[in-house]
Amino acid sequence: MAITYLPITPGMNQSFTCTLPVDDKNITLDFTLTYNEPAGYWFMSIRKNDTGVLLIDALPLLNGEYPSANLLKQYSYLAIGSAVIISKSGKDSTPTFDSLGREHFVAWGDTP
Numbered sequence: 001m002a003i004t005y006l007p008i009t010p011g012m013n014q015s016f017t018c019t020l021p022v023d024d025k026n027i028t029l030d031f032t033l034t035y036n037e038p039a040g041y042w043f044m045s046i047r048k049n050d051t052g053v054l055l056i057d058a059l060p061l062l063n064g065e066y067p068s069a070n071l072l073k074q075y076s077y078l079a080i081g082s083a084v085i086i087s088k089s090g091k092d093s094t095p096t097f098d099s100l101g102r103e104h105f106v107a108w109g110d111t112p
Contacts (some may be wrong), residue, residue: 004108008101020108022081035097063092082109
């Protein structure tokens, strides 16, 4: 199983396209990451790159403990893989505006 980290730039709302190895094939997805300042957390929207179809809208990037650590668990029927938040410190903490892409990373892997 290959693990890929999303190419996130710290401290800014952003959109990017990323090709990810998932379940022995490559998929290309468009991502939009937005910081919700009043609530203090990031959220992510995901579209299919080839069609522009919105797959997931406003998914909160919040840490969870196993088995709820997989952000995409409830979307396994989409077969777009799994995603977890990894912290450099090893602590379960929510990514802040400045820490996502610097101290916290989104790791992508195969569909469970």
